[in-house]
Amino acid sequence: MYVRLFAGIWLLLCAALAVVAWGFQAPFAYDPVGPRAYPLLLLSLMGAGALWLLVKPHGEPTPPINWTLVRKIALCIATLLAYALLFEPLGFIVSTALAGFVLGVLFTGRPLACAISGVLMGILLYGLFDYLLDIPLPRGVLLFLEG
Structure with a gap:
């Protein structure tokens, strides 16, 4: 249960940070992809992991600490x-x-x-x-x- 709660909070946090990262603008072009590509990539990977933890079948046991x-x-x-x-x-x-x-x-x-x-x-x-x-x-x- 705690894993799903953590995953839900983490997914919401990733979504909020993605909204913030989407607004990143550089005053000058220092690289070809811009400043928002890297944070958005990381946030999408973390969000995908959190989404998996949210929707994974109940039959899969969560390993103990x-x-x-x-x-x-x-x-x-x-x-x-x-x-x-x-x-x-x-x-x-x-x-x-x-x-x-x-x-x-x-x-x-x-x-x-x-x-x-x-x-x-x-x-x-x-x-x-x-x-x-x-x-x-x-x-x-x-x-x-x-x-």
Whole structure:
């Protein structure tokens, strides 16, 4: 019952935030898709998840709270907060590589594979955004990549 109540509140919150995000306007065009695409995409994904929790059949049991999972979720949130705080000082590539590594290890990945995939993810996503989509990202400690 509490899951459905939470899902209903979350769905209403997503709808309200989508109305707010729809009004986002940039005074200048800094990227091709504009400032509202990313928040609307995230809100639609969260809304779809909340809608599923609302309408899922009663026969499917809701798993009990597992404290190991709660610890992982808390560490995941802390990692994402650190990513947001370190995004500009360290730059996109380094902060994305670190976040990818930590999240990979957190969810039982092998450290070497997580390190390689984190670095590749940072470099490839930087190339995608900066060069292909022409969306400038902070270079941070890798400022020598300028030019």
